Amino acid sequence: MKAKFFFLLWLLTVAAFAQKKTAPAAPFNPFIGLDAFVNQMLTEWRVPGASVAIVKDGKLLYAKGYGLKDVKNNLPVTEKTLFPIASCTKSFTSAALAILADEGKLDWNKPVKEYMPDFQLHDEYATRTVTARDLVSHRTGLARHDWTWLYANLDRQSLYQRLKYLPLSKPVYAQYQYNNLMFMTAGVLVERISEKSWENFLREKILQPLGMKQTVLTYPELFQTADYALSYRDNNGQWAEQGFGSNVDAIGPAGSVKSNAVEMANWLLMQLGKGKFGEKQIVSEANLKENHTPHIIVSPAEITFSELGYATYGMGWSINTYRGFLRLAHNGSIEGYRSQMAFFPNENLGVVILTNTGLADYYFVNSVCNYVSDKWLNLSAIDWPSRLKTAQAEAKAKTEKAKQDNAAKRKSDTKPSHNSDSYTGTYQHPAYGSFALEARGDDEFIGVFHGLPFTLKHYHYDVFEGTGVFDQTKFDFRIDAKGAIDRVMVTLSNAGEIEFKKGAPSP
Structure with missing residues (x-):
């Protein structure tokens, strides 16, 4: 009786193993998850x-x-x-x-x-x-x-x-x-x-x-x-x-x-x-x-x-x-x-x-x-x-490191070469258009470019740095032969230095 029981158990085990071995694998479904x-x-x-x-x-x-x-x-x-x-x-x-x-x-x-x-x-x-x-x-x-x-x-x-x-x-x-x-x-x-x-x-x-x-x-x-x-x-x-x-x-x-x-x-x-x-x-x-x-x-x-x-x-x-x-x-x-x-x-x-x-x-x-x-x-x-x-x-x-490096490059104890009124006015480029600068204090200006506001704060010498639409953009003001501010070089990302002339007409 005991032998028959173990033989039957063995048959069931073999059958179960064979069924498991031959059962088809679940199809790959890339949608799961x-x-x-x-x-x-x-x-x-x-x-x-x-x-x-x-x-x-x-x-x-x-x-x-x-x-x-x-x-x-x-x-x-x-x-x-x-x-x-x-x-x-x-x-x-x-x-x-x-x-x-x-x-x-x-x-x-x-x-x-x-x-x-x-x-x-x-x-x-x-x-x-x-x-x-x-x-x-x-x-x-x-x-x-x-x-x-x-x-x-x-x-x-x-x-x-x-x-x-x-x-x-x-x-x-x-x-x-x-x-x-x-x-x-x-x-x-x-x-x-x-x-x-x-x-x-x-x-x-x-x-x-x-x-x-x-x-x-x-x-x-x-x-x-x-x-x-x-x-x-x-x-x-x-x-x-x-x-x-x-x-x-x-x-x-x-x-x-x-x-x-x-x-x-x-x-x-x-x-x-x-x-x-x-x-x-x-x-x-x-x-x-x-x-x-x-x-x-x-x-x-x-x-x-x-x-x-x-x-x-x-x-x-x-x-x-x-x-x-x-x-x-x-x-x-x-x-x-x-x-x-x-x-x-x-x-x-x-x-x-x-x-x-x-x-x-x-x-x-x-x-x-x-x-x-x-x-x-x-x-x-x-x-x-x-x-x-x-x-x-x-x-x-x-x-963040670039910001820190930028701050470290700034020369302290410098000031603009001209009074604030000398930097105010309209600056133009034949492709980029124009922006106007107004003084706000001795070393800060506000402007609008393509309808978007920005601020310029003194960085060093005649270089100012933008915030807002021109965040961290450098504005390097230049003078003519008579010593008057007549243009600004703006360093734009993916474009390089762009010259905006003061008071120059649009095309």
Whole structure:
């Protein structure tokens, strides 16, 4: 009896083991944990709202909104909530040029001057040499000069006509220099060749064929829609609305598309589909490949994390490798909005993340994008949030050290060479516009530039330092042959020294 019992127990054990051994493994599900992760990131990085979409193998597999699009009224983000995508727009403008190339109206390598005789840069060689390809690959030699358009009361044509007053900081092709004004110029080129506005060309040739019916290209259009996200900045721990005064629509081809996760998924599907969406060939495979081909090394050449390859730039796309996989991506930043789109052409995978605060800079979108990439590429998980928090802390420490170094460089016991009235007045630059200075005490001035207030405080000698819109910017006042203050050299980030002449007329 005992032997029969043990034999029966043995049979049951073998049967159970065999059943366990042959039971099929649970299918891999990259969606597991995604919701919890995104919501956790919203909390950790302090982001009011976000929208995420994932495409794979020609299909939209995931689109969802998280958090709030309107904090005051407690309104949630949906997958159809519109966000300004900022510089992700650049890929649209590059695709517009590709379509013109398909139509035989544009040669990538022909100088822009041959299409637009009034095209003029400060350097004559650059003027005669720069091509459409160069405009959208950040290799013209022109520094950013973003303060020519930011918050300025200028339209696209006015900004285009002022390019000739902006000095190049590098020779053509010498170095990667990210540039919004050159993408704006590419939009002007689209307009001249097509005889349509950049906005209408995009609507007809790209947005409508892609079914991007809710995507808009200007703020007035955005404000007429019912579902768009407000952007936010931190105000002593509370959210405050950022506003919409940047003037980005004027440089629209560089950054004015406003879209949602679902429709941006269509954009990525077209990129992954080699220019095709559904049965429609939006842009030829050959000319889209021109957009996707590296044209310049992003400098300084450095690898922040070992999983990332050296960065290059094509036309409207940053190109590198992520953990050994080819990746094309772009970020966007305007008025508190942050966005990121990325796709892996060889894995037929794409992801887009849209957010409504700049408080976390790109750390939030990178955390989510990398998490999704790891999951869908079936890679071992990397704790990107911890890594990026370390990077954020290091960046803050670097900024603080720069402030300390700046204070240490100041020469004490110096004073301005002239009385305060000698520095007051209006200072002008033919591309940047003007600002007026009024004295407030012996060594302090107040001014307004493009409608934004700033203060100048004495740094040393005839150098003053800005606060407000010109925070930590140096203003170096100069004298003429008679000893009178006649100009000021303003050292602007990503532009260099810009000379504003006292009392000089605008162009």
